[in-house]
Amino acid sequence: MDRERILHIENLVKSFDGVTVIRGVSLSLFRGEHLVVLGKSGSGKSVIMKCVVKLMEADSGSIHLFGTDIGSCSEIELAAVRHRTGYLFQEGALYDSMTIRENLLFPSRRNPTLKKLSEKELQDLAEHNLENVGLKEAIDKMPAELSGGMKKRAGLARTLMRSPELIIYDEPTTGLDPFTGEAIIELILKIRETYRTSAIIITHDIKCAELTGDRLLVLSDGTIIGEGPFNELKNHPEERVRLFFR
Template sequence: MTQEKTNVELNPISTVNEPVIEIKELYKSFGTNEVLKGVNLTVKKGENLVILGKSGSGKSITIKCIVGLMGIDKGEIKVFGSDITKMDNSELNKIRVRIGFLFQNAALYDSMSVRENLGFTLKRHAKDLTAEEVENQIKEILESVGLSEAIDKMPSELSGGMRKRIGLARTLILKPEIILYDEPTTGLDTITSREISELVLEIQKKYKTSSIIITHDMACAKHTSDRLMILKDGIIHAEGTYDELEKSDDEWVRSFFI
């Protein structure tokens, strides 16, 4: 990714049906291992796009490229209408504040309580808030994920499902317009996975978020997706709704739904 200074002007919030993410001909290699070989995808405002694919197909790499956590070899990545591959770090940070990223392990600070984890994130990006405003926002977002009672707990006291919810609360506290979910239900039992999937839908409805959801969990994919894409051999091999792909004539595509 180039770091050359540009005069990119960030676009305002997109209107309904306008794309908030557009990827064109994205290539990414690691040495001789070509992972992405021309990925093209679009996410519309308010849409939940699920990306499926076998392990190592480049799903997580794709979303890391979207927020500039990983450089690309070639291609275009437009977020809110601006090409992030032409941005410097200052411009990238303005985009990143509008994007939430839920990591697989929730990435909480183990030495901080839930209150401190959320407050630390909020105060880094909203330095003018009073202590009372910070506290109110922490309580509001914990209520949104159904964990108001966990405010003084340490991460070590939380179950896997609770850690996911707190990780999601920390993502939501900055009111992102886009959320990138990396395996949100991995390692959870069936009931807790269903609860997290329900929460993803509640967040989409309440906060009008647009999301990319990386998952191997077909129950999560069915429950949360407006549209699915399947990565194979470095490109988008198939695209459609859950029902459309489940009935695909392509035997390899159907194998995901067995």
């Protein structure tokens, strides 16, 4: 049976000030799949994902997300694609002038589907999503009062408000202690089960890659040097791929 391809990147190239960071990357993501992009810091992992949601423009190559050509789509089409995509930033990217409740409600009130809900329904949805990430007690706190792990959970709850079909996790365990990191990994797996999402997990954390990914891509110097399941890549014939798993 053919699986539905929700993201397809072909020959992506991106440079900054004359330095090419991404050199012809091609990849695909299928519905329901968890794809891990593994690479050292500065290898261009986040750049690829920012190009996917058009936070950055690619120099060349094509990106098709949910069948929409990201490079040439209109603002309305882009907004529609973004509504179906969640993005968890490294530090959570919570709006620091708003409480956690407002952080969840603010984008929801501007979402074409969610703004049809009553204020009470939105409040209930916010509480429900915070409960799912184990953060209901922090609903009226300010982001500055939360720890790094809590900020990521709150950021995830905000993403879940619009029930995305795809979630991009940018370094979900970076900067966290091992226990909190493990809790975030468990949360990623729980969300997969509860919300039936597809995901791209950008990480340099081997444990996170092993536990959350169905398939891994190893990125080095802006090119993909290995692709496959964790155990396969661990025993990859190329030394530079195996180096990542030591």
